[in-house]
Amino acid sequence: MDFDALLLSRLQFAFTVAFHILFPAFTIGLAAYLAVLEGLWLKTRNDAFKTLYLFWVKIFALSFGMGVVSGVVLSYQFGTNWSEFIRLTGGVIGPLLAYEVLTAFFLEASFLGVMLFGWKKVGPKLHFASTVLVAIGTTISAFWILSANSWMQTPQGHEVLADGTFVAVDWMQVIFNPSFPSRLAHMLLAAFITTGLVVGAASAFHVLKDRARGIKTEGWSESRISLVMAIGLVAVLAPMQLVVGHWSGEVTHKYQPSKTAALEGYWETRADQPLHLFGIPDREAQKNHFQVSIPGVGNWIQNLPRDEVITGLDAYPREDQPPPFIPFFGFRIMVGLGLLMIGLGAWGAWLIWRRRVFDSPWFLRFCVAMGPSGFIAVLAGWMVTEVGRQPWVVYGVLRTRDAVSPVITSQVATSLLAYVVVYSIVFTAGALFILRLMAEGPVAARTEPAPRGQRPPGTPMAKAPGDTSPDDDDTPDGHDGLRGAAS
Numbered sequence: 001m002d003f004d005a006l007l008l009s010r011l012q013f014a015f016t017v018a019f020h021i022l023f024p025a026f027t028i029g030l031a032a033y034l035a036v037l038e039g040l041w042l043k044t045r046n047d048a049f050k051t052l053y054l055f056w057v058k059i060f061a062l063s064f065g066m067g068v069v070s071g072v073v074l075s076y077q078f079g080t081n082w083s084e085f086i087r088l089t090g091g092v093i094g095p096l097l098a099y100e101v102l103t104a105f106f107l108e109a110s111f112l113g114v115m116l117f118g119w120k121k122v123g124p125k126l127h128f129a130s131t132v133l134v135a136i137g138t139t140i141s142a143f144w145i146l147s148a149n150s151w152m153q154t155p156q157g158h159e160v161l162a163d164g165t166f167v168a169v170d171w172m173q174v175i176f177n178p179s180f181p182s183r184l185a186h187m188l189l190a191a192f193i194t195t196g197l198v199v200g201a202a203s204a205f206h207v208l209k210d211r212a213r214g215i216k217t218e219g220w221s222e223s224r225i226s227l228v229m230a231i232g233l234v235a236v237l238a239p240m241q242l243v244v245g246h247w248s249g250e251v252t253h254k255y256q257p258s259k260t261a262a263l264e265g266y267w268e269t270r271a272d273q274p275l276h277l278f279g280i281p282d283r284e285a286q287k288n289h290f291q292v293s294i295p296g297v298g299n300w301i302q303n304l305p306r307d308e309v310i311t312g313l314d315a316y317p318r319e320d321q322p323p324p325f326i327p328f329f330g331f332r333i334m335v336g337l338g339l340l341m342i343g344l345g346a347w348g349a350w351l352i353w354r355r356r357v358f359d360s361p362w363f364l365r366f367c368v369a370m371g372p373s374g375f376i377a378v379l380a381g382w383m384v385t386e387v388g389r390q391p392w393v394v395y396g397v398l399r400t401r402d403a404v405s406p407v408i409t410s411q412v413a414t415s416l417l418a419y420v421v422v423y424s425i426v427f428t429a430g431a432l433f434i435l436r437l438m439a440e441g442p443v444a445a446r447t448e449p450a451p452r453g454q455r456p457p458g459t460p461m462a463k464a465p466g467d468t469s470p471d472d473d474d475t476p477d478g479h480d481g482l483r484g485a486a487s
Helices: 005-044 047-080 083-117 124-153 171-175 180-212 222-255 257-264 325-353 361-369 373-387 409-440 442-447
Strands: 158-160 166-168 275-282 287-294 392-394
Touching (some): 005 047, 005 124, 005 373, 005 409, 047 083, 047 222, 047 409, 047 442, 083 124, 083 166, 083 171, 124 171, 124 180, 124 392, 180 222, 180 325, 180 361, 180 373, 222 257, 222 325, 222 361, 222 442, 257 275, 275 325, 325 361, 325 373
Antiparallel strands (some): 158 166, 275 287
């Protein structure tokens, strides 16, 4: 393998985007979860919802901050490593990214401070509205980012001028390009499921810890409530994700047949394709080694007539074939984890119906083990999407090799090494701190005060054992809902 500037630039962008995508995939769902928790607390006045909000908002603040930092790095790389891409496609991509800043980032920045630091300083309606608007902002951000990326997958609504630059001629076609609706739905569901799995894992961990210590929890503790909420979300959304994923696959088959051939391991153009369960794609030999297949099922899986011809990689010159190894295995990892998520939701729903969900240690351990699976599935799906598009940066129109900056190999290698070192230190420390907060659980948040005017008069605030502080919200020590995160 020749590690030239092009390959190293691709590796660098892949490395940084892999770190970045983990945080939006979590914060999109977590922002919505926080809005639900605060809404439930305002409606029911159950302090368990307030405690859960105060606990998860600390984790949201840390994750949001790391997502912003890692996202800034990606913007710089457009100029340093992919200046030709920006020069040629900036007339289309530039406004889409600008819309994301104007409509989403400003909205998030405007109300994030109120959400995080206004817990005691504003009234209940304004604070709840701020949480909801932050959640809406994260979704709008996903809208524009997915629109820009989907246009690179299925470009339309543009013209290419004589000098090779792209100009938009129909913004509705650019924004709502063929792959955008299915990919937006797929990504948003992935974000919500990822959050549900993390919340479920943390909650199951604390339920297991209480069981190991012999603590008998009466009624519905915070961990029990959040566990049931997480199970319900996964039970509903995981099967929906399977349907939306199939929809996205149909769009890919129609508009990006070479990607379909790569992720399915089809080397031969033929009707009645098999379903390859396993194999090791070999681009040099143009075949799969150690192949395990089910004959005649491939067309049925893709919702096509059995006699319809499906294009294989042999229909493309070798230089136009995507590298099949990563899409092939990434797709199977994503689907395999999706089936496990469906199984988790179904098992959990059955246990809830039987009123045995808190008494099944095997299920609780399964929840803990599945905690990171959403992140893994998101990374696998993203690699399928991006590597399967190669050798095009704008599918069928602009090759990746024509989009790279005129930089020398040593410069890219040095910056890549620097990114690996810095990211390994900074984001490992951040992830470990988040895990530590999760291990502490929501108990510490019980001592945090209610926002101004949100605690019913005469209702004492829940305290930790041994806490003798007065109940007045305006005590001199100035409790703050983010005290733990700020420290």
